Amino acid sequence: MTTETTDTAVEAPLFGPESEFSALFDDPRWALAMIRATVLEAAHPQIGAALVDNSTFVAHPWRRLRNTFLSMRRMFGTDVAEREREAARLNRLHARMSGSDSRGRAYDAMDRATRAWVVATLFESAVTMCRLSGQPLDQDTMERMYAEYRTFLAALDGDAAELPEDLNDFWRYFDRVVENELENTEAARVILYRLFDHLPAPALLAGAPTLWAAGRAVAGPLLGVITVASLPEPYRRRAGLPEMPGAQTLMQGAYLTAGLARFLPDGWISAESIIEVLSLSPGSDDPRARTVAALRARMKRASALIRLLTPLGGDAGPGPAPSAGTGEGRRSAGEFFRQVLDQTGDGYLDWPDLAAMARELSTRLDLDEPEETRLYDAFAAWWRELQAALDTDGDGRVSADEYAAAIPSLAGPALIRVAEVLFDATDKDGSGSIDADEHRTLFRTAFHRDLNPTDGAYGRSTFVGDFLSFMSGRRTSTPYDPLLADA
Numbered sequence: 001m002t003t004e005t006t007d008t009a010v011e012a013p014l015f016g017p018e019s020e021f022s023a024l025f026d027d028p029r030w031a032l033a034m035i036r037a038t039v040l041e042a043a044h045p046q047i048g049a050a051l052v053d054n055s056t057f058v059a060h061p062w063r064r065l066r067n068t069f070l071s072m073r074r075m076f077g078t079d080v081a082e083r084e085r086e087a088a089r090l091n092r093l094h095a096r097m098s099g100s101d102s103r104g105r106a107y108d109a110m111d112r113a114t115r116a117w118v119v120a121t122l123f124e125s126a127v128t129m130c131r132l133s134g135q136p137l138d139q140d141t142m143e144r145m146y147a148e149y150r151t152f153l154a155a156l157d158g159d160a161a162e163l164p165e166d167l168n169d170f171w172r173y174f175d176r177v178v179e180n181e182l183e184n185t186e187a188a189r190v191i192l193y194r195l196f197d198h199l200p201a202p203a204l205l206a207g208a209p210t211l212w213a214a215g216r217a218v219a220g221p222l223l224g225v226i227t228v229a230s231l232p233e234p235y236r237r238r239a240g241l242p243e244m245p246g247a248q249t250l251m252q253g254a255y256l257t258a259g260l261a262r263f264l265p266d267g268w269i270s271a272e273s274i275i276e277v278l279s280l281s282p283g284s285d286d287p288r289a290r291t292v293a294a295l296r297a298r299m300k301r302a303s304a305l306i307r308l309l310t311p312l313g314g315d316a317g318p319g320p321a322p323s324a325g326t327g328e329g330r331r332s333a334g335e336f337f338r339q340v341l342d343q344t345g346d347g348y349l350d351w352p353d354l355a356a357m358a359r360e361l362s363t364r365l366d367l368d369e370p371e372e373t374r375l376y377d378a379f380a381a382w383w384r385e386l387q388a389a390l391d392t393d394g395d396g397r398v399s400a401d402e403y404a405a406a407i408p409s410l411a412g413p414a415l416i417r418v419a420e421v422l423f424d425a426t427d428k429d430g431s432g433s434i435d436a437d438e439h440r441t442l443f444r445t446a447f448h449r450d451l452n453p454t455d456g457a458y459g460r461s462t463f464v465g466d467f468l469s470f471m472s473g474r475r476t477s478t479p480y481d482p483l484l485a486d487a
Contacts, residue, residue, distance in 0.1 A: 014147060015077060015083070015148070017078075020148055021076045025072075025076075027269075028258040031258075032258060036129075037122050040125070043188045045105060049100070053352055054097050056343045056356045058190060059343060059345030062278060069275050071090065087156050093109075094115075095110055112162050115153070116153060116163050142167060178232045179238070182235050182238065184238075188239070192228060196224045199216055199220060225250060228247065229251035334404055342400070344356060348397040351380070354382060357379060358378075365426070374424075379418060390402050392405075423463045438458075
């Protein structure tokens with residue numbers, strides 16, 4: 001590396017709107033690159049095991065995408081205090097993830113070499129997406145971008161020693177890990193062969209399942225083919241990933257097409273706006289959600305008229321009858337288990353599911369370390385309570401059948417404690433009630449809802465009662481759905 005290049009890399013802004021990261025973040029190609037990077041992360045044995053055991057990316061991929069986006073924004077922003085706060089939050093999150101994989105190999109989300117690989121995949125995929133779309137980065141730009149990602153790693157680990165300082169050495173490091181350490185892990189297979197084919201609709205489009213399923217049936221397999229074709233050839237060979245005829249042409253065409261966005265005026269594509277809109281549930285009071293809901297209602301009326309006027313297709317027949325024993329605004333036990341309790345989507349309720357709830361609440365409410373720890377401790381106590389009551393076969397987890405057979409009341413002392421911790425975290429002034437501003441902060445920021453208390457305040461008992469009604473009564477007409485149930 002020449003002295004001139006080094007000086008350029010050091011003097012360039014590493015964070016903020018002038019950084020190389022910021023220049024690419026609203027680029028549509030980044031969506032393809034992120035999928036590719038996620039597969040390369042999941043192919044690492046330690047990361048793959050942690051994802052399978054702890055992640056909600058199967059059951060709640062859109063929520064995971066939103067959280068990842070917000071975290072990256074905070075880490076690459078100009079506010080040093082916000083970056084340090086986010087780094088501390090990520091470290092606390094990862095410190096709670098450790099265990100062993102199906103082969104008995106230990107994993108630890110705080111392992112420095114493993115964390116360096118995550119950053120390496122993001123950088124390499126960004127470089128690769130530019131190359132595949134016919135816009136390869138010049139050496140100076142790559143140097144600046146690499147310096148940004150090493151600084152990002154240093155913000156997490158205290159230094160970036162696990163990534164080579166020299167960019168040329170990085171490519172040798174990357175090739176070595178790909179050829180010697182990556183595997184065809186369960187997590188990588190889930191992403192490539194299950195997630196795309198069964199991707200749930202984002203919250204805003206959940207009311208149009210037929211339309212979503214039709215689009216997914218076409219786009220899902222294509223995304224899988226494109227992603228496999230873009231992976232490093234040594235990994236494809238090592239993992240035995242089949243490559244369809246014409247896949248390379250399809251992959252390059254996808255990247256080239258996405259790269260045409262550079263001809264659009266600045267500001268026309270905003271990843272933040274797109275992700276926020278997709279995260280809005282149909283019942284949200286956000287004007288954007290109301291607009292989409294109104295358009296959907298008109299489309300349904302038009303479709304009904306077409307069915308009346310068209311002799312083809314016949315009568316679709318009546319819709320499905322409501323589940324027995326459930327009234328308006330209520331879920332069945334099975335729906336509640338699948339949509340709310342089973343956060344990881346593996347068909348069972350165990351500690352990682354409740355840890356995911358605590359993690360999501362802590363993230364949305366931006367809790368400090370003491371409040372976050374109290375919330376995790378409360379959820380841990382709730383898990384012990386649930387396990388003792390529902391784990392009838394003693395396998396350390398609760399199946400959907402065990403849950404449905406017991407039809408338990410979940411509003412035990414431990415769950416009440418969870419609600420009380422949430423109330424205390426919201427009651428910033430310690431007055432014993434949530435005033436209008438605190439209430440707005442909780443439900444607008446965390447749950448995308450504006451719910452105004454009739455008396456101008458929200459007492460502890462009312463707050464706890466509403467939360468318990470959601471968690472034990474299985475009601476759908478609740479502000480908590482966008483947080484814990486919406487994909």
